[in-house]
Amino acid sequence: MTENTSPEISIQTTDFSLADEVALLEHENACDGAVVTFTGRVRDRNEGKHVTSLTLEHYPGMTEKSLAKILCTAKVRWRLGRVKVIHRVGELFIGDQIVFVGVTSKHRQDAFAANEFIMDYLKVQAPFWKKESTEQGNNWLDAKTSDENKAAKW
């Protein structure tokens, strides 16, 4: 399931530890004063329905390539130290972690902006798809126009 071409990108079925990821971003990194992390989790409700689980599918190969392009763009736009993106695939349950984006920089502004940029672009360009299981049955989630609009603002 895992096809990782860069140490900055990990597509995995297994969970990750926020503490471990922060430790890796900070280890022997005395020049960066800012560490910004984002963690996305499975919510219990979506559009009024009780969600029991999510199943994430992706396009191995293209996923890594599209994320690498997003990270490359972020590094050109902002002065960044370290960057890490983790995205889980397979079946996930309420409260499970789905995605992690961690960015370091000398000062906070670059890390804040780059982290949001990476998430906004991941949402509309990285080939992942969520299938939701609810009490009413299973359905593939529709893409949101609001996500397209957020990414277009950068």
Added chain:
Amino acid sequence: MIKVVFFAALREQLNCSELSLSSENLTTIADLKAELASKDDKWQQVFANSALLSAVNHDMVNSEQAIEAGDEVAFFPPVTGG
């Protein structure tokens, strides 16, 4: 030959995850879509959806993108990760 792969809802609707087509007479993604849509009513309906995204060799492309033998072409719905 051109390798064609399908994902998520599209894969389920077509009940097909992968196929190979001769690249003869196919010069663009639009040609390939038209060829696939001509298979039957179900395929025609699926490929009539203008929201479908396409990729060639793991890069997102539009319908005018040229394709050639050896390419891997993917069709999929708008993405919903994160």
